[in-house]
Amino acid sequence: MEAVLYICHGSRLESAISQAIEFVESCKNLRNEPIQQYCFLELSQPTISQALEECVALGATQILAIPVLLLTAAHAKIDIPFELEKAMQNYPQINLQLGKPIGINNEIIDLLFERIKQTYQPITLKTKILLVGRGSSDLDVKRDLSLIAKRLEEKINHPVHICFLTGCKPYFRELIEEFNDLEIDRIVIVPYLLFTGLLINGIRNIVEEYSQKNNNKYILCDYLGNSSVVVHALNNRIDEISFNKVMS
Missing domain, CATH: 3.40.50.1400 (Rossmann fold)
Known part of the structure; x- marks a missing residue:
């Protein structure tokens, strides 16, 4: 059986x-x-x-x-x-x-695009899009998330930056800090995560922290779920x- x-x-x-x-x-x-x-x-x-x-x-x-x-x-x-x-x-x-x-799946890349559209936020030349992964010391994770970001870029015709919550750089917090000094209108954050959890809560906490420090607009998309x-x-x-x- x-x-x-x-x-x-x-x-x-x-x-x-x-x-x-x-x-x-x-x-x-x-x-x-x-x-x-x-x-x-x-x-x-x-x-x-x-x-x-x-x-x-x-x-x-x-x-x-x-x-x-x-x-x-x-x-x-x-x-x-x-x-x-x-x-x-x-x-x-x-x-x-x-x-x-x-793994790398075109339908899930379409879903990431849908998650961005669900925010009803315009993507302008001054918008930054972050694809946020869990992270790992395994180099395959960084390679795969980079490929996913590249395909998402092609779909939305806009640059997509990758970052991670742990395990490998660039780290999410560091990239948010770096964007602090740039002239941008909004940061769209796309979690490449299946479910809610401590990692999603960590993203929310960082967004809340930086929202109080500057006038940047942070848009957090829904996770895949x-x-x-x-x-x-x-x-x-x-x-x-x-x-x-x-x-x-």
């Missing part, structure tokens, strides 16, 4: 956990597998090990594990495979296939694992 295991990041905020679960429930509606379970890499439960145990208890013999992540970094490359390998030692009879994070675009993008990644399993 086949199962899908959705591996979310996890958060200390209940609202972020609720959004992740709601997102997974939307994904489940597109699947036919009889067993579908969610879990969290850290900070929340069920853990990967607990969810795998539940899948096996429900009769799973094949498990499609999918990271509920936007970009490929250490979590996808190291942490999730490590946790899965450790847990799977208890189930040598089970066939497990691990999929990829969503439980959009059907993101749901379908993740579903396509699950299809890839299933197809590869059949072909192998």
